[in-house]
Amino acid sequence: EPLWLGSVKSNIGHTQAAAGVAGVIKMVMAMREGVLPQTLHVDEPTPHADWESGAVRLLTEPRAWESGGTRRAGVSSFGMSGTNAHVILEEPAGASVEADGRSLPAAPAAGARVLPQVVAVPLSAAGAPALAAQAAALRQTVSGDLGDPGDLDDLAFSLATTRAALDHRAVVLGNDRQAVLDGLDAVAQGRPGPVTGVAEDGHLALLFSGQGSQRLGMGRELYDSFPVYADAFDAVCAHLDTRLDRPVRDVVFGGDSDLLNRTEYTQAALFAVEVALYRLVES
Structure with missing residues (x-):
């Protein structure tokens, strides 16, 4: 498969410091529409480059961007002062392709939304x-x-x-x-x-309680209602579980209060809950 080459400069001219982000916008739109846009005002590639030795082709006309694999694009921004910035874009995992070729993110699972209690x-x-x-x-x-x-x-x-x-x-x-x-x-x-x-200017400080505040099922409603909380809680547990005999989540959401009151599980459980609480407030 050739590497298709195009330029956003052919669409909007010189953009100075906005050149890189303009190229990003163009390629995101190209992924969404499933089309590789042509480079305008070019009849044939420059003769000063060897186009035969490599699999590189100039987009002199629009082409359908087939979705046989994951769509990826590289965006480069070069400046006369020496700027050389490059970013690789990739379509979202699980993207679906409409009948007209447009690439859309996968729809969320039915019933995934859980309304908060308050x-x-x-x-x-x-x-x-x-x-x-x-x-x-x-x-x-x-x-x-x-x-x-x-x-x-x-x-x-x-x-x-x-x-x-x-x-x-x-x-x-x-x-x-x-x-x-x-x-x-x-x-x-x-x-x-x-x-x-x-509202007044000031700083925010968060103080979390220590051992003695633990209880079975703490944070369960937040875990079920807010994906941000659940993701943070699971991420902390994934690290802590490698050092403990039982998964922290099972201890917190289980029915054995004596197990939760053992220091190694108390400290781990409170830390996981507090990190998740912070991430929830932050979001």
């Missing part, structure tokens, strides 16, 4: 009156447009990731629509209940 609905505004108005406006949305239990989770996610975090903030916690409505009412009316405050 959602945190964040609000923010430039001042206290605006924060109350935000809560009142959001209450109308919650009371009217949310039907499926997952809608509340989607609302919380969207508010956390798509809205600006201004100085005056409130967080409403709830496990169902009514609890969230009650919390929004409290913010709108200035009553105590939700977590409220004004």
Whole structure:
């Protein structure tokens, strides 16, 4: 199979410091569409290169990017000052190819989503009156447009990731629509209940408890609800299990409290839970 050669410069010209990322964008789009795009404004390869001795070909016309194997592309960025940057891109594992040749990530397994038991609905505004108005406006949305239990989770996610975090903030916690409505009412009316405050500059410190705080099943609901927590917990356990007689996960989620209270398992279990908690908060 030849190595197909193209250039993003033929599409958009000189891009200075953006040349590398422009090439990355072009090749990601090419993978997604299943097409090797032609290099524009070129009739034939330069005669100053020996095109016969190697399996390198110039893309003078678009070609279907067959998916017989994993699609990969190398992106190079060369500069007159000596810049020589190169990155290799590879399509996502398990990508599927549509009938029109487009490469799409594999769909998540059905039923993989687990809704959290409690959602945190964040609000923010430039001042206290605006924060109350935000809560009142959001209450109308919650009371009217949310039907499926997952809608509340989607609302919380969207508010956390798509809205600006201004100085005056409130967080409403709830496990169902009514609890969230009650919390929004409290913010709108200035009553105590939700977590409220004004953001200030400062540092965050996390302090985890030591031996004596362990309990059977600790973190199990988080493990089942949040993949970030589960992945971190499993990763720590994978390292610790090589040094212990029993898997840490089995001890934590098992039924033998005496075993969990043995120091070697207590310390390992608490460390795994605390790392997973940090990764969850960080995410």
